[in-house]
Structures are given as structure tokens and as C-alpha cells.
Amino acid sequence: VKQEFGDSALRANIILIGGCGVWSAVENHVPAILEAKRNGLPVRVAVICDPRDPRAACAQRDDMRAFEDLLNTDKPAWVTPAGQSERELTQTLDELHREHDFKLAIIACGPVDHYVYLKWSAQHGIHVLCDKPIICVADSASSRSAAEQMSAGFEEILTLVRRNQSKGPYFIAIPLRRRANDAYLTVAKSISEVAAMGQGMTFATLTTNAGLYRFPEEYRYGDAHGYQRGIGSLAFSSYHYIDVLSWFLTLAPGGASYLRITNPFVRRLGEYLAVPESRFLGKLIDENAAEAEPVLPDQVLASEVDFVFHIELLDEQRRCCGLLVYSCISTGYSHRTVPISAADRLGSQPFREKGRMSQFVLEISQGSLQHIAVVRNDVASGPGEIRVQRRRNPLIASEHFRNESFENAHEGSSITPMHITQAVIALASGTEVDRAVLGRISFLEQQALTHSIFAAFYTLIAANYEARLLSAPRQAEEVVVSLSGRLVRS
Numbered sequence: 345v346k347q348e349f350g351d352s353a354l355r356a357n358i359i360l361i362g363g364c365g366v367w368s369a370v371e372n373h374v375p376a377i378l379e380a381k382r383n384g385l386p387v388r389v390a391v392i393c394d395p396r397d398p399r400a401a402c403a404q405r406d407d408m409r410a411f412e413d414l415l416n417t418d419k420p421a422w423v424t425p426a427g428q429s430e431r432e433l434t435q436t437l438d439e440l441h442r443e444h445d446f447k448l449a450i451i452a453c454g455p456v457d458h459y460v461y462l463k464w465s466a467q468h469g470i471h472v473l474c475d476k477p478i479i480c481v482a483d484s485a486s487s488r489s490a491a492e493q494m495s496a497g498f499e500e501i502l503t504l505v506r507r508n509q510s511k512g513p514y515f516i517a518i519p520l521r522r523r524a525n526d527a528y529l530t531v532a533k534s535i536s537e538v539a540a541m542g543q544g545m546t547f548a549t550l551t552t553n554a555g556l557y558r559f560p561e562e563y564r565y566g567d568a569h570g571y572q573r574g575i576g577s578l579a580f581s582s583y584h585y586i587d588v589l590s591w592f593l594t595l596a597p598g599g600a601s602y603l604r605i606t607n608p609f610v611r612r613l614g615e616y617l618a619v620p621e622s623r624f625l626g627k628l629i630d631e632n633a634a635e636a637e638p639v640l641p642d643q644v645l646a647s648e649v650d651f652v653f654h655i656e657l658l659d660e661q662r663r664c665c666g667l668l669v670y671s672c673i674s675t676g677y678s679h680r681t682v683p684i685s686a687a688d689r690l691g692s693q694p695f696r697e698k699g700r701m702s703q704f705v706l707e708i709s710q711g712s713l714q715h716i717a718v719v720r721n722d723v724a725s726g727p728g729e730i731r732v733q734r735r736r737n738p739l740i741a742s743e744h745f746r747n748e749s750f751e752n753a754h755e756g757s758s759i760t761p762m763h764i765t766q767a768v769i770a771l772a773s774g775t776e777v778d779r780a781v782l783g784r785i786s787f788l789e790q791q792a793l794t795h796s797i798f799a800a801f802y803t804l805i806a807a808n809y810e811a812r813l814l815s816a817p818r819q820a821e822e823v824v825v826s827l828s829g830r831l832v833r834s
């Protein structure tokens with residue numbers, strides 16, 4: 345898109361929330377904004393809202409070149425939410441909105457802080473790009489009432505979206521890179537083809553390892569990927585995987601109308617740190633740090649590290665017609681070789697896992713007609729390969745077996761999160777967007793099922809915790825949601 349916008353009044357102002365974080369400043373949003381500006385889009389980051397001072401943040405890392413460029417060209421005002429109540433913060437944002445008339449809010453802070461910004465933006469009709477997980481509530485690993493607020497919060501924001509849409513174009517977009525990725529879209533196509541023959545998805549198992557080796561002390565650090573707000577590893581990348589499962593199921597629901605969700609296994613941080621297995625790698629790196637026993641608050645120790653969920657597929661008569669299994673092991677193989685960093689101890693820069701992995705195996709069955717296996721086994725920071733193997737019954741296909749490899753699967757995809765951020769900026773500034781990109785953007789309305797599964801997972805993790813506190817026998821807790829994401833029973 346190349347246009348000349350001489351009139352600065354036409355410029356679309358952006359408020360960048362959590363703008364100093366790694367994902368925003370280094371990896372995605374800021375480089376995408378700069379690229380959009382180079383392509384002639386009339387946008388400016390008018391405000392950065394982050395407890396970190398953007399200039400100081402630049403000085404603390406050596407990969408902030410793009411962020412520094414943005415600070416020099418757009419000269420955004422900096423506002424810090426630190427020390428402000430929710431009311432004071434929204435008053436500050438109101439004043440800034442009066443001054444800058446924001447067209448887009450990019451919300452890239454930790455998930456527990458998304459809700460207040462989402463609500464404020466939607467109330468003012470400001471378009472939003474909000475990172476995953478969309479809404480998360482502090483202490484949801486140990487408090488069922490906290491976990492249950494996630495669904496209510498989602499419904500509230502959805503209602504605001506619909507109200508805005510009744511007056512004109514309005515969107516909240518979520519950058520879900522897998523929904524836009526060539527490898528996953530290939531799988532989606534294969535699933536849809538067999539679904540068109542009438543065969544739904546009957547079984548899927550997704551096992552992921554995040555390789556988040558942390559020294560005990562490090563569970564005190566981290567914003568978006570921290571434990572100190574009483575939520576753990578489910579709030580990191582799992583939202584993407586839950587979304588993949590719900591996306592594929594929606595393409596091939598077969599007879600399924602309801603999902604019965606249970607949580608057969610959860611291991612909390614306190615349980616993990618209590619066993620010698622949690623120290624082995626640490627001792628190879630730094631014996632003293634591995635053996636240190638920091639004082640961690642109860643809500644941190646209660647946060648989930650490893651867990652398994654079962655999602656039974658039920659038809660209208662509540663008969664079982666399939667099963668999805670999601671297992672997340674955050675404490676498996678790690679590529680980490682480095683000790684605790686001084687900058688992490690100071691809290692001066694966002695915490696990022698060292699040696700984080702991106703490993704998963706996804707297996708999908710559509711009855712006896714099709715089986716698909718998707719595998720990735722990479723260090724998270726490197727280029728990754730996704731392998732896809734597909735088998736089809738000879739009665740329905742001449743090609744019985746297909747084996748594909750997507751090298752550099754994320755960066756090499758024809759549409760990446762950078763394209764999505766740029767397209768969202770174009771949409772917010774009223775500029776035409778390439779249809780191919782538009783079709784790969786996820787909007788809030790399409791996230792009802794994923795979000796309700798995510799919220800159900802936390803409800804069950806918390807219910808399990810509360811039952812243990814009361815020394816109640818482990819109950820077969822379950823949450824039932826409809827395929828449209830409506831909560832049926834909790």
C-alpha cells in the first residue's frame with residue numbers, strides 16, 4: 345500500500361501498551377510499525393504506556409535499534425501505569441485520548457493487565473490489536489472465583505464490540521500466528537476436505553514441551569512470562585495450541601455439540617521445586633543458585649507448571665464421539681546453559697526464558713479415514729521446521745501418504761505476525777488491506793470457543809487446588825461448553 349498523506353490530520357495515532365517488552369519492541373510490533381510507515385501508511389505511535397521508561401529500556405538491551413528509531417521519529421509521550429489505581433489510569437488514558445484521538449491500541453503487556461486496556465479501548469471505540477491470552481485473571485491457578493471471571497470479562501468485551509459494530513466498523517484483532525501460518529493452513533485444508541465427506545475429527549492429542557528451565561529464584565521475575573501474579577505456564581504459549589485444537593475441531597466437528605473438559609493432572613510450582621529433578625540442570629550451570637531456597641509467595645507456588653486436559657466430544661444426546669488431549673510440560677528438555685542474569689535480578693529488562701524450546705507432537709484422527717501428524721522440535725529462538733505427515737484411506741484418495749516439511753516455518757510463512765500487525769494498522773487507519781492477509785487475521789468474535797476452553801482449564805486447575813485445601817477427596821470436576829463457546833455447566 346503506497347499513498348501520500350500530506351495532511352497530518354489524516355494520521356492515525358497509536359497507543360502502544362506494554363511497548364517496551366520483547367515482543368513489542370524487539371520481535372514484532374515496532375518493526376512492523378516502522379515497515380508500515382516506510383510503506384506510506386499515515387501512522388504514528390503517539391503514546392507508550394509501560395512502567396518501564398522507553399529511553400532507559402533502550403539502554404538496557406543491545407537489540408533495541410528499531411525501538412530507538414521509533415522513539416526518534418515518532419517522539420511518543422511516555423505514560424506509566426505504575427502507582428495508579430484503575431480509575432486513575434483510565435482518567436489518564438482519557439486525557440491522552442482527548443489529545444491524540446487514538447485510532448488503534450496495541451496491547452502487548454502481560455495477560456493479567458489486558459482486560460483494563462481492552463475495556464477502556466472498546467468503551468472509546470478505539471480499534472485494538474491484543475496479544476494472547478486475551479483475558480487472564482490474577483491468582484486463577486488457586487482461586488476458582490478468579491478463574492471464573494475470565495469468561496465474564498470476555499463476554500463483557502464482546503458485548504462492547506457488538507455495540508460498537510452496530511454504529512460502524514470496529515474490531516479487536518488477536519495476532520495468532522498459527523492461524524496465519526502455511527504449515528497449519530495446510531493441515532486445516534486436509535481436515536476440511538475429509539470433513540466435507542462427512543467425517544469429523546474424532547481424536548487429537550497435542551503434547552508440547554516449553555523447556556522453561558528456571559532457577560528457583562527466577563520464579564520471582566518476569567512480566568508476561570512470570571509467575572508472581574498467581575498464574576503459570578498455561579498463560580504462556582498454550583493459548584496458541586488450544587486455539588489450534590479449537591480451530592481444527594470447528595472445521596470438522598462431526599456430531600460433536602458439546603465439550604466435556606476435565607483435568608486429570610496438574611503439577612504446581614511448589615510440588616515441582618520439592619523434588620530433586622527440578623535442580624539437576626541448574627546444578628550443572630550454577631550449583632549455589634540451583635540449591636538456593638528463595639521465599640516464594642503461596643500464589644506463586646500454587647501456579648501450574650505441567651498439566652494435562654481431556655476434552656471429550658459429546659453429541660446432542662451427550663454420547664461420546666471423540667476425545668482431544670492437551671498436555672503441556674513446561675519443565676521438559678531445555679537448551680539452557682547460562683546462569684541467572686544480573687539484569688533479570690535488577691528487574692531492569694523484561695525477563696525472557698533462556699534455552700526455551702518449541703517442541704510439540706500433534707496427532708489428529710478423523711475416524712478411520714485420515715490421520716495427520718504434525719511435529720516440531722526446535723530451540724524457540726532459532727528457525728524452526730514443522731513436519732506434516734498425512735495418511736488417507738485408499739478408498740477415498742489416490743495419494744495415501746503425504747510427507748511435507750515447512751522449513752523456517754514461522755518466519756518463512758507467506759503471512760507472518762509482522763504482516764498481521766501491518767494489516768491491522770492499515771485497517772485502523774482506514775486503508776485498504778490485502779484480502780489474503782485479512783483472511784488470516786483472528787478477531788475477537790472468532791475466539792469464543794478458544795477462550796472458553798482456556799478459561800475452563802483455569803477453573804479446573806483452581807477447583808483442584810481448592811478441593812485439596814479442604815482435604816476433599818479429588819472430585820471428578822468438569823466444565824461443559826458448547827461448540828460455540830457457551831458455558832453449559834461448571
Ligand SMILES: NC(=O)c1ccc[n+]([C@@H]2O[C@H](COP(=O)([O-])OP(=O)(O)OC[C@H]3O[C@@H](n4cnc5c(N)ncnc54)[C@H](O)[C@@H]3O)[C@@H](O)[C@H]2O)c1
Nearest residue numbers: 362364365366367368394452453457475476519567568694
Ligand atoms: N502472538 C505471539 O506469537 C506472541 C509472541 C510473544 C509474546 N506474545 C504476547 O505478548 C505479550 C507480551 O509478551 P513479551 O514477551 O513482550 O513480555 P515482556 O514481559 O517482555 O513485556 C511486557 C511489557 O509490559 C510492560 N508492563 C507490565 N505491566 C504493565 C501494565 N500494567 N501496563 C502496561 N505495560 C505493562 C512491561 O514493563 C514490559 O515492558 C504477552 O501477552 C505475550 O503472551 C505473543
